Structure formats: structure tokens, C-alpha cells
Amino acid sequence: MANLFQSVRGFNDVLPANSSAWQQLQRTAEQVFAAYGYGEIRLPMLEHTALFKRSIGEVTDIVEKEMFTFTDREGDSLSLRPEGTASCVRAGLEHGLLHNQQQRLWYAGPMFRHERPQAGRYRQFHQLGVEAYGMAGPDIDVEVIALSARLLKRLGLRELRLELNSLGSAAVRAQYRAALIEFLQRHESSLDADSQRRLHSNPLRVLDSKSPQTQALLAEAPLLRDCFGDAERAHFEGLQQGLADLGIEACVNPRLVRGLDYYTSTVFEWTTTALGAQGTVLAGGRYDGLVEQLGGSATPAVGWACGVERLLLLQQAQNVPVPGGEAQVYCCWLGEAAQRSASQLVERLRDALPQLRIVLHAGGGKLAAQLKRADRSGAQLALILGDAEVAAQSVQVKSLRASEATQEILPWSELDQRLAGL
RNA sequence: GUGGACGUAGCUCAGUUGGUUAGAGUCCCAGAUUGUGAUUCUGGUUGUCGGGGGUUCGAGUCCCCUCGUCCACCCCA
Structure with missing residues (x-):
């Protein structure tokens, strides 16, 4: 036991008992993406390190200390992707998908971040994502x-909260950033240690601080909203109106910021209190500058x-029934x-009933x-075939799940029909 | 990267102030029933007590190191 190989820390196996829940989730997502006309883009898991540095941001935690980066035989620095958007934009540009065009895309697959694993956080984890290009209005944000x-x-998840904010344009953000730094510097000594560190590296992230003392202080801080021009204000209002039209409840959180540098304008998050x-659980926003930047x-x-792991954990926490994938016969x-x-x-039977799990x-x-x-197999029915049944070209069909165990004898010719309804 | 908790059978766990040969349930196998499961009864298999070192007449138990897992911080999906 002790000298068996173990998986790399934070890289998990998915066993048959769980894999059907994964498959179900993936199938559901594919249906929903298709229902909105989004096409799948399949992206590699490895990219040139520079792509992530340029898109996610040089000074973000992801790039500074969380990437799996190595030098290959040619001496190139390569990284396992920590997220999907950078690759998606790279692929879109490389194949001419983005120039003067509209694209609705989705992707799915593993991402890699070198963090300490804990509940709902792993070094290899899985994301489903959508990206829409070439549409500037709030209508596509709503979509x-x-x-x-x-x-x-569709995944059966409840009690999620949609938080919404707008970061404004790059120019607005620069203006706000200066105002925020000015404010924070005046209260620097009252800030918690993390916030003091972020004050210069990434001041907007201070808004996100979990320190109650810092949060109390921030009540007096200037608001991003106050730097908005008419265009930003109209976009954000259009977004809120569009969501309201669809009956989607959102709550504006002026402190909502994102950890990746490329976000602009609309940002949002679906959150839960059920996962520690x-x-x-799901987050995104607008990134109008990234394509040009790349x-x-x-x-x-x-x-x-x-x-994906968080969605599955949440399904479990909320007792959402998921199919087990066990045998039927x-x-x-x-x-x-x-x-x-x-x-x-x-x-x-497999010829006649391809869906049947037997x-x-x-x-x-x-x-x-x-x-x-x-x-133990979980099957609804057992078929029993002995010499007597073979001689009569029949089979015993025994119910394993009914409260009263029942058993019947059927000729082979009627078996398809009996099993078709399972 | 920082902090805390925990590592005993395939799984879930007990194991007293350090004391002989380490236990239970479950799972698995066989039988009671030569062709009827999930209930019952009987028997059986399953251990590097995470690994290494130390203290001791004696360590699953105490100490140190190490590896791993979980939870939280940080960060993020």
C-alpha cells in the first residue's frame, strides 16, 4: 500500500460512480449552448507562456505564482492553460474568426492552477465557458x-445569487484607479495587510477585501459608477433592463471586481453560500480590449x-438527483x-435496443x-437462462426492484418489447 | 506560499495512563438452499497501524523529520 504510486497533488481521478454525473452535466450544457446557437471550439491545453502573461496580466496571482510552466526541448516557455479565454482569442485570431465578424463559441475542458487544493479547488479543474465576439451592446451581455x-x-441548482457590476471603459478605470489610490493612501494605516500590499499592485482588488475593518472604511470610498460617462451608464442600464425583461434577478454589487486584468465594463458572478x-460558481464579463491587445x-x-467541480459539488449539496448510469438489465x-x-x-438485444444498458x-x-x-449492478431486471429456457426458446424475466418480486417467462421474440420501456 | 486538523483492513471507524498474538461494521468468498438476489444464520480471506528516525525492557499510542489528505487564509471558476 504505502509504496503505491499516487496521483499528483490536486489532480483527481473521476471514478465510474461519479462519471455519469459529469457526463450528464456535459450533455445538459451542450444542449443549452446549442439552444442559443453557440458552436464548440476545441482548444489545446498548452500554450506559449507569453500568451497568458499578455492576456491575464503580468502581475496577477495566476501568472505570478499559479501557472504550470516549463521549458520544452527547443527552449520555449510553455504553460498549461490556467483559463480558456486567452486560448480562445488566440485561436480566433489565428484562424480569422474574429475580424469584422460575430462569433458565438463555447468550450469545455481541464484548466491548471498551482494552488493549495481545498474544497472546490483543485490543480486540475474543469471549466465550461462561452465567448461572444463582435457584439458591443448590452443585448449580448444579457444573452x-x-x-x-x-x-x-437545467442542472437543478437553486438559491444562487447573481451579482452584477460595471468596471467601465479602460479610460474610466484609469481615472477611478487614481481616485481610489488617493483615497486609500489617506487611510493606509487602517487597511489590513493584504490590502496595503494591493494598494499599488492592484488597487481595485482592495474593494474585494474580506477584512470587515477595510470594508467599513470602503463605505466612504469613491464609487466607480461616479466616473462613468453617458456611454457606460447607458450600457449598464441597458443590461439591467434586459435582465429584468427576462425575469432574471440581479443584484448590483459595486465592489465586484475581477482578478484577471482583461475585464472591462460588465462583470458578473453567480455565487452560493453552500460551498464553504x-x-x-460561474463568473465572467466583458473584455473589449483583449482581442486588440493580442x-x-x-x-x-x-x-x-x-x-464543473463546483457545479457538481453544489448538485450534491442540494441533493439534486443525478443519474447513476448503472445497468438496467x-x-x-x-x-x-x-x-x-x-x-x-x-x-x-443490443442491436434492437441500442440505448439499453445490459x-x-x-x-x-x-x-x-x-x-x-x-x-449489486443496480439493474431493474434480471434475465435467467438455463437448459429448460433454451429448449423452449424462452427466458425468465425477474424484477429486482419491485416491492413484490415478480417473475415471468417470455419467449425470446417478445423480449425486445418487454425491455423497450426501461 | 501561510495556518490548523487528520493518516489503523478495499471502504467507514474503535483501539484506555505505552503492555502479550491489533479489533468492529461493511465489502468480498464459501456453505445452510445441486435453478432464485437485496433479509437471516455459520465459517473464511483481507494490515508495512502512511514512511523514516528517536525515547523505552516494550510504541498503533510519546518525540522529531517527512509524505499525503482535508479545512481555512490567500486567490479564483
């Missing part, structure tokens, strides 16, 4: 949020990403002749032991 609301609802310290022509963009046999008939019979018993043994395995 991607509505899409997220529909997805969360990891409250954010070498493309100025292109408005908006998107979000959600953490388990076929038992007794004797060599019955084994051969059973083998042919279940193959015919397990053929292997390895022999007493009928009692076979039925025990049938029961």
Missing part, C-alpha cells in the same frame, strides 16, 4: 447571462466560465448451452451468486 441562468436551472469558501483589430467581447445463465444462447441473445454475467457460478451480482 450570455440568460444562457448561464438557463444552464444553472468557494462561493463563485494583435487583432478592436473587437468587443463578452464571456463567462464555470467550474443483468443476464444470468446456467450451463454451457445457456451461456452460448445468452451471449447471442444479449447481442441481439450486462451479461461472466465467470459462471451458482444462480444465487449471479443474482446477487445482478442486484
